[in-house]
Amino acid sequence: EADIYQTPRYLVIGTGKKITLECSQTMGHDKMYWYQQDPGMELHLIHYSYGVNSTEKGDLSSESTVSRIRTEHFPLTLESARPSHTSQYLCASSTYSSNQPQHFGDGTRLSIL
Amino acid sequence: AQSVTQLGSHVSVSEGALVLLRCNYSSSVPPYLFWYVQYPNQGLQLLLKYTTGATLVKGINGFEAEFKKSETSFHLTKPSAHMSDAAEYFCAVSRTGYQKVTFGTGTKLQVIP
Numbered sequence: 001e002a003d004i005y006q007t008p009r010y011l012v013i014g015t016g017k018k019i020t021l022e023c024s025q026t027m028g029h030d031k032m033y034w035y036q037q038d039p040g041m042e043l044h045l046i047h048y049s050y051g052v053n054s055t056e057k058g059d060l061s062s063e064s065t066v067s068r069i070r071t072e073h074f075p076l077t078l079e080s081a082r083p084s085h086t087s088q089y090l091c092a093s094s095t096y097s098s099n100q101p102q103h104f105g106d107g108t109r110l111s112i113l
Numbered sequence: 114a115q116s117v118t119q120l121g122s123h124v125s126v127s128e129g130a131l132v133l134l135r136c137n138y139s140s141s142v143p144p145y146l147f148w149y150v151q152y153p154n155q156g157l158q159l160l161l162k163y164t165t166g167a168t169l170v171k172g173i174n175g176f177e178a179e180f181k182k183s184e185t186s187f188h189l190t191k192p193s194a195h196m197s198d199a200a201e202y203f204c205a206v207s208r209t210g211y212q213k214v215t216f217g218t219g220t221k222l223q224v225i226p
Contacts, residue, residue: 004156031212040201042218043157050212058213090156098207099145099164102214104156 003027006091006105014113019078021108023091032074033102035090036060043090049074050096081112115140117206119217127225132176132191134220136204139185146187147205147214148178157203163187174198199224 004025013019025032030051035043035058045058049068063085064078074093078085088109092102120135138144145164149157161172168180174197178189187204204217 006156040219040221043203043216045213048213092156098209098211099162101147101149101159101162102157104149104158106154106156109154 004091004093004103004105006089006108008108009106010109010111012111012113013081015080015082017081019081019110021076021089021091021110023074023076023105024072025074025093025103026072027093027103028071029093029103030071030096031094032068033092033094034058034064034066034074034076035092036062037088037090037107039088047076081110083112086110086112115144115206115208115211115215117204117215117217119202119204119220121220122218123221123223125223125225126194128196129193132189132194132198132222134189134202134204134222136178136187136189136217137185138187138204138206140206140208142208145207145209146178146180147207148172148176148187148189149203149205149216150174151201151203151219153200160189160202194222194224196224196226198222 007022032049034047044060046062047066090107091105094102117138147162148160151157163180171177207214
């Protein structure tokens with residue numbers, strides 16, 4: 001049973017729209033992450049956060065932005081969607097300890113027309 | 114620095130045959146190692162992890178992995194493949210004091226009836 005929730009699961013939307021992908025976790029985890037994953041491909045870290053008011057860019061450059069004003073909530077925003085943003089976006093969380101695994105949501109599959 | 118290499122982007126086995134998915138890592142300090150499984154249209158789920166102690170670790174669904182420091186390997190095995198094992202498998206490495214996890218490129222396992 002998922003303790004980390006992503007909405008929407010699927011989104012098809014036109015170019016130029018502003019999009020917010022929601023991610024919430026109920027485990028009280030300090031660290032949260034956003035990954036971008038094309039179907040059947042590897043994960044690319046695009047944003048992460050150590051805690052409230054902490055956000056960092058990941059290894060893959062992304063035009064998206066994130067915020068962390070509550071521990072449990074880590075939304076990702078695209079101000080103006082483009083077809084190149086079409087992908088799957090996975091949210092994850094973990095405790096602060098490096099020896100603990102990440103817990104993943106089921107992802108949002110985004111298609112920009 | 115840390116990295117992980119998964120040999121074979123696609124592996125096919127017959128139902129009932131041994132499953133062997135290969136993972137080699139590099140890390141300048143003792144690593145923490147993880148295997149995750151991803152089913153279609155879902156996020157990643159933890160199969161097993163190695164942090165310290167016993168080098169043979171058992172996970173869910175009958176999978177196990179052995180940490181071999183001399184070979185810098187953490188291969189995933191299952192004695193007898195089941196159709197439900199068909200999925201994508203990701204090896205990942207982390208270490209103390211490093212806030213990001215490095216994922217491999219994934220291995221897609223096909224189970225042939």
